[in-house]
Amino acid sequence: MKKNNSFIYLGLALVFGIQSISAQDLFDILDKETPKIPIYTQATFKANRIVIGQSVETRKKGILEFNVHTKFWNIPDSQTQAFAADRVNARFALEYAISDRLTTGFGAGTFDGTFNLFGKYRLLRQRQDNNKTPFGITLVQSASYLTRSFNHVILPEDSSERFSYTSQVLLARKITPNFSFQVAPTFIHRTSQQFVEDDNNHFALGFGTRYKLGNHVSIASEYYYVANPVSGIHGFNPFALGVNWEVSDLILQFSLTNARSFDEATVITLTANNFNFNNGNLHIGVSATYVFHTNQKRGKRKSKK
Amino acid sequence: MNKIITLLSVLTFGFCFGQDKIITKQGQVTFFSYTSVENIEAQNNQVFSIIDLNNNEIAIQMLMRAFIFKKALMEEHFNESYIESDLYPKARFKGEVLDLDLITDTTETRSIKGELQIREIKKEVAIKTQITKVNGSYNLSGEFEVNIKDFEIKVPPLLKPNIAENIKISFNFEYQPYEEEQ
Numbered sequence: 001m002k003k004n005n006s007f008i009y010l011g012l013a014l015v016f017g018i019q020s021i022s023a024q025d026l027f028d029i030l031d032k033e034t035p036k037i038p039i040y041t042q043a044t045f046k047a048n049r050i051v052i053g054q055s056v057e058t059r060k061k062g063i064l065e066f067n068v069h070t071k072f073w074n075i076p077d078s079q080t081q082a083f084a085a086d087r088v089n090a091r092f093a094l095e096y097a098i099s100d101r102l103t104t105g106f107g108a109g110t111f112d113g114t115f116n117l118f119g120k121y122r123l124l125r126q127r128q129d130n131n132k133t134p135f136g137i138t139l140v141q142s143a144s145y146l147t148r149s150f151n152h153v154i155l156p157e158d159s160s161e162r163f164s165y166t167s168q169v170l171l172a173r174k175i176t177p178n179f180s181f182q183v184a185p186t187f188i189h190r191t192s193q194q195f196v197e198d199d200n201n202h203f204a205l206g207f208g209t210r211y212k213l214g215n216h217v218s219i220a221s222e223y224y225y226v227a228n229p230v231s232g233i234h235g236f237n238p239f240a241l242g243v244n245w246e247v248s249d250l251i252l253q254f255s256l257t258n259a260r261s262f263d264e265a266t267v268i269t270l271t272a273n274n275f276n277f278n279n280g281n282l283h284i285g286v287s288a289t290y291v292f293h294t295n296q297k298r299g300k301r302k303s304k305k
Numbered sequence: 306m307n308k309i310i311t312l313l314s315v316l317t318f319g320f321c322f323g324q325d326k327i328i329t330k331q332g333q334v335t336f337f338s339y340t341s342v343e344n345i346e347a348q349n350n351q352v353f354s355i356i357d358l359n360n361n362e363i364a365i366q367m368l369m370r371a372f373i374f375k376k377a378l379m380e381e382h383f384n385e386s387y388i389e390s391d392l393y394p395k396a397r398f399k400g401e402v403l404d405l406d407l408i409t410d411t412t413e414t415r416s417i418k419g420e421l422q423i424r425e426i427k428k429e430v431a432i433k434t435q436i437t438k439v440n441g442s443y444n445l446s447g448e449f450e451v452n453i454k455d456f457e458i459k460v461p462p463l464l465k466p467n468i469a470e471n472i473k474i475s476f477n478f479e480y481q482p483y484e485e486e487q
Contacts, residue, residue, distance in 0.1 A: 027397065029364075030354075030366045042381055043384075177392060215459065246386075247464060248382075293376045293377065
């Protein structure tokens, strides 16, 4: 019995020895020694916005984005001699990332005179090294303030009725390296009493996608379904189709949409025409985003311990 | 008694095979792209490498996502548009350090011949390296160049002036004896 035991030990020793000589590939050892650090999915979308609405993305700490969004459209049957297009709306905005998870920004539109302030917080980040976190969640809160009448929207006299508040929960998943999808349950509260027969609280559901055509070009689309739209001429659901092109610190987007404004509350609840190719309904958008890196500490060589 | 002897032999076996490999888990790899328009630099401090001292075989492995750039957006572009780390997360090297065992305590130059694998594309390379023997282990450092075309990294025409065709890569590995977990 004793002898048997020692034979077993000897056999074990041989087996172990042989295994550690030949079968153990060096890469197997490296794989075994590599700690499991979380790898978060990046570039679900390429900017703070998909086309008309917010995306799940937040910027990395210290990034300052300067945005210029423009939209051009015609007035049906107009006799105007305006250059290129009858109407133009431009939004200028600055967006700053306080931390990797928190981005804030403000901007103003020239045509509708809407001031908009927002903050978004990345609650959950999708991970690509395992399936434990299959999607990302970002919370968005924004406030819009009207400063003038436009498109049959009359500026309320009482300034407390000029605000609109938008709350969103953005859920997004980068399904393949080329395809991302976002669902955005949205709640909007308008303080304006202009449309007395309509609700002041609106529920909407947004859908956004990005498809990567090449390493620097992608197409994006976005649609918001409003459950209780305002009646009359304003209650159309916004849709947008865009092409993104990125080079270095610049992101350009060309889009087709039926929305005239840029802030979420106005776009989702007060879009005055549907998406079609009729004269006056199709809006051409051109957006440019320039990214400044203000975080000087990043990427500094770490001294060896 | 027999039992103890065999047990001892098991332990010695294990110990021996643990000792003939050296490893680093915090190797550094830095790459530089110098052009007249822009200098780009990124560093990876989590490079894993192991050397089998029995046959001088060396293996290096790193995650492309672990490269840190000064500009966060550049890091995203690197992963998303050039290296495509979603599809090809690792870079690997496997080769042989020539005449490693003849090194004395001074720093000597040796050649490493092997296969570099980036984006699943393999290429034979020979790299000159400075090797110092420290307490039975070794430190390796050196630099070499890779051509981005060899690994089918495409640069859009507009950005050709910003990204060098030959990327300089420098490395520094300080190895420790590898002890296998039993």
